Amino acid sequence: MGSLNVPPRLGFSRVGIVGLGLMGGSLARALRALHGAPDVAALSRDEEELRAGLAAGVVDRVGVSAGEILPDRELVVYA
16 A cells, blocks of 8 residues: 655644745745645845735735734744
8 A cells, every 4th residue: 555645734824934034035935835834924124025025925924023923823933
């Protein structure tokens, strides 16, 4: 019997990324590519990074303050 190609379940469904530059942007893209991708919110002082993330479709929400984005996140990554 062949093995089932069932992707592992993520332990989280809401991710916050602080800093959406090279590392944070790459993480957001990788998360978006997952089966059952989590909701990704990004926080940055650079509004152009946030606009680019939204335009590329790799983040669901953006903000410029931690209070806007982080309180409901199950996993927060500082990039």
